[in-house]
Amino acid sequence: MRANRQKATPGERAILTGMKRLWALIRQRCPVCLQGQVFLSLFGMHTHCPVCGVKYERETGYFLNSMFIGYTAGFLVLTPTAVLLYFLDVSIPVFSIVIILEALILTPLIFRYARIIWMHADQMLDPRRSEKQKGIS
Numbered sequence: 001m002r003a004n005r006q007k008a009t010p011g012e013r014a015i016l017t018g019m020k021r022l023w024a025l026i027r028q029r030c031p032v033c034l035q036g037q038v039f040l041s042l043f044g045m046h047t048h049c050p051v052c053g054v055k056y057e058r059e060t061g062y063f064l065n066s067m068f069i070g071y072t073a074g075f076l077v078l079t080p081t082a083v084l085l086y087f088l089d090v091s092i093p094v095f096s097i098v099i100i101l102e103a104l105i106l107t108p109l110i111f112r113y114a115r116i117i118w119m120h121a122d123q124m125l126d127p128r129r130s131e132k133q134k135g136i137s
């Protein structure tokens, strides 16, 4: 086992950075500084990060791509329930009510994580610096 004083290898640093980003993603934090809260209410977002000041909506229509993530997540979440209800041979009204209720209950979660996942993926593909980092260099 490595001593803490030794420098981490590039692979170890990459794993550590990935773990930090995953933890920030789970906690719905800023994709740039990994600390600032993104949402201020159930569906309401901050326009800028309260910690680093980066603007979340990078350009007009920036969050359209998160809709694809949301559709996919909705499909992946609702399909097992639909299949289970099919094999339980429930009536069409019960099937519809269960699926609609599940969709309504999960909508805020899917909406929020679709945007967060998109923002973090975009940050990894096309990194940008925070307003504070821009001021330093």
Ligand SMILES: [Zn+2]
Pocket (backbone or CB within 6 Å): 030, 031, 032, 033, 034, 035, 036, 049, 050, 051, 052, 053, 054, 130
């Ligand atoms: Zn930030």
